[in-house]
Amino acid sequence: MVLHFGKATGIFVKTMPFVLLRMGIGILLGIAAILYFGIVIGFGLWLLDAGTISGGIGAIGLLLAIVIFIGAWRLISRYVLYLVKAGHIAVIAHIVDTGEVPSNQIAFGKSKVREHFKEASALFAVDQLVKAIIKQFNRRVVSFSNLFAFSSGIRNIIRIIGRAIAIAASYIDEAIIAYMFTTTEENPWRAARDGVVLYGKNWKPVLGSTLLIVLALYAATFVMLLAMTPIASVLGSLSTVFEVVGWVVVFGIVLTIYAGFLNPWVKTVVITTFLIEAQDDTPDSATMERIADRSDKFNELMGKAETEEKEPATAPAR
Incomplete structure (x- = not known):
């Protein structure tokens, strides 16, 4: 397996304007x-101390607050971060494909996003379908449970790897989108289909490097949390409220670093690996049929x- 971490990191540095934009967001x-x-x-703690609410009601209120936060986060991610992310993908793809950095x-x-996708909803629809295909393909092609079924002692490791594969799919679909920015195919669905086929031909180096980097991301996040726990400990010596606030600050800092720095770097590595590994390949019917057998979403x-190809031809003349 060939790793392209060095080249990808160089490209990541070259796209620093987008990285800083994402960091700012x-x-x-x-x-x-x-x-x-x-x-x-x-x-909530103030109400608990005052005896206004019970611990059970406080827990329910906290759970509801978390649900609201997740809903708001997904909404912002879809309509704000998504377009920024797509623009960053387009620039990464251009640099890998041509070696030139846009001024x-x-x-x-x-x-580039407007050129390939008329509406943000079209980009989102393509990405969601591609993501579903990649998840199905990865589950069918890579079965760690079968490989290590003889040893019960590493079942937890298998679960971690399985989870890493699921997370890897969220990066690989972005590599397919990157391919769409490098092709002259005007039909976005056909371009996505060809990108998936190319992944089917090069899944081993792409998925392998993605798994390595996702597992490293787990470790890096854990290390960051450990490094920042003294903040919560110092504040905890003052009062319970300050300790809670300290943990909120810690998680907020980790989330900021992850979303603004680590996530774009991982994405750059995966996109670079995929485009380099697939650059000399062309989509073929054999691989297309193989993926179709493993994924009903690919058939969709x-x-x-x-349908997209037939619609212009069947449109009534004016």
Whole structure:
């Protein structure tokens, strides 16, 4: 397996305008999360101390606050971070494909997204379908439980790897989107289909490097949490409220670093690996049929590609 970490890191540095933009958004979201949970938890503890609510009601209120936060996070991710992420993907793909760095990356990324996807909803629809295909393909092709069924002592490791594969799918679908930015195919569904086929031909190096980096991401996140626990400990010596606030700050900082720095770097590595490994390959019918046998979602994608091609030809003349 060939790793392209060095080249990908160089590209990551070259796309620093997008990285800083995402970091800025991540910081704002991190501050918003700290303020939100700080107010919610602080208010809840105040009510508990005053005897206004019981511990059970407080727990239910906290759970409801978490659900609301997750819903708001997903909404912001879909309509704000998603377009920024797509623009960043377009720039990464351009650098890998041509070796040239756009002078105005933000404007370039925005124009490429508009060029390939008329609406943000179209980009989101393609990405969601591709993500579902990759998940199905990975589950069918890679079965660690079968490989290590003889040893019960490593079942927990198998579960971790299985979870890592699921997380890897969220990065690999972005590599497919990156491929779509490098092709001249005007039909986005057909371009996505071809990208999936190329992944089917090169899944071993792409998935292998992605798994390595996702597992490293687990470790890095854990180390960051350990490194920042003294903040919560120091504040905990003052009062319970300050300790809770300290933990909120710690998680907010970790979330900011992850969303603004680590996540874009991982994405760059996966995209670079995929585009390099697939650059000399072309989609073929044999691989297409093999993936179709493993994924009903891929059959749906092929159907959309054919429908998109037929619609202009069957449109009534004016």
